[in-house]
Amino acid sequence: MQLTARSVxxxxxxxxxxxxxxxxxxxxATQLHAACIFIEQYGGAPVRLAVLPEYLFTSYPGxxxxxxxxxxxxxxxxxxxxAALGxxxxxxxLHLAVNAYERDVHFPGLYxxxxxxxxxxxDCVLRYRRLNSMFAPTPHDVWTAYLDHYGIDGVFPVARxxxxxxxxxxxxxxxxxxIARAHALRGAEVFVHSSSEIGSPNPTHKALAKRARAFENLAYVVSANTAGISGTAxxxxxxxxxxxxxxxxxxxxSESNSGETFTAFADIDLHALRAARRKPGMTNYLARQRTELFAHNPQVQPxxxxxxxxxxxxDFRRAHDEVIARLDREGLI
Structure with a gap:
């Protein structure tokens, strides 16, 4: 569902x-109901998964x-x-994928x-918290305590x-x-991707990445972008x-053009995906991984x-500047 985010x-x-x-x-809920009816009449199968855009209900903190x-x-x-989204x-x-900013009693003052x-x-069957952000707290920023509370499976959760x-x-x-690889190695077959990004007829970095994350992990990517953000400058x-x-x-x-729309819908063929993952060959990129090779890479973000x-x-910008300066001193960039 490509919908307009509303700033608060x-x-x-x-x-x-x-x-x-x-x-x-x-x-x-009203829009989703109407979209499901149309898709089910158009394709003859019930909608089993709907993905909503990034920070749809609040927009970004600014x-x-x-x-x-x-x-x-x-x-x-x-x-x-x-509770209302559930x-x-x-x-x-159906399964409904959403994205929002949330508080945690274990980390007061942060979101x-x-x-x-x-x-x-x-019921909520999956809760994943963004791990790489420029101007927002992440679990990695409170890593030791976060692992104490949630463990590594709480960092890279997969809902079966x-x-x-x-x-x-x-x-x-x-x-x-x-990030996608860590999920795939834990069994993920479908990546739900809530985003708010620049759309273009030219291939953007994110557009290229969606295709790459799909084929390199033998997984589906269902990506919902915003249809603009209202209430901001x-x-x-x-x-x-x-x-x-x-x-x-x-x-x-399938791919949507601009504006509010549900037109990025398609069938997901789990049988074909699972067969491909179990077939030896050069294109089984997931099974050909040698993960131990990368266990001792240099630290970038602390x-x-x-x-x-x-x-x-x-503070976020200053920390980013410090990382770049350190990598430069160490001859890594």
Missing amino acids: EGCADRAAVSTQVRAHIADV RIGVGDFAEKVAFDVDGPEY KVAQDRG FQASLVFAPSG TEIGNLSAIASEEIVYPE LPLASADGNSCVVDWRGAVL ADRLANTVPTRD
Whole structure:
């Protein structure tokens, strides 16, 4: 579903944010219902998986401080917003993949960008938190404590469902092959990718990466982009278009143009994917991996840099500058 993200910048407080978000969820439920009916009449099969864009219900934090955004905007893990989204999945009888910013009681003052999947039961069966971000906290920034609470399977979760093994990739993480590979090596067959990115008739970095992540892992990529972001100073369609479904061979099965639409829909053939993964040959890139070769790569971004710290936006930029300077000193760039 390629839909317009709505910024909550204009909301006065957390109560106003919640009211706007709940209204938006209701609107999306109506759109999803209509789209499912059309697709089922068009293709003759029920819709089993729907993917929504990145930060659809709040937009991005912008210049709002980390602590302030966590307090005013970020969802609670057991909050009413997620309960409402679970009910949407339950009412439609499908798996619903969403992306939002959320708080964690173990890390006060911070928020994480989370990709979740709700099952037809309404239960959350997958919670993945973005690991690589320029201006937002990630689990890697509080790595030691995060592993203590959630373990490595909580970092790279895979949901084993009746429609296949699902995992999530958030936004620009699609250009980092290691993240998709870590999920694939844990059994992921379908990557749900919530994004808010520049659309173009030319191949963008993300568009190229979606195809690469699919064929190198023998996995499907279901990628939902925003249809613009409303309520900000940016021109509306700055992040719009090119939602797509890519098969395990890297072929784009369907792709949307610009605007709000459901037209990036396709069939997922798990039998063909599983057969390919079990067939010896040069194109079985997943089974040909030699992962031990890469266990001792040089460190780039350090872990635990936000332990016991609530950062400012300038702190993120300063840390990035320090990494570049260190890699330069060490002759690595």
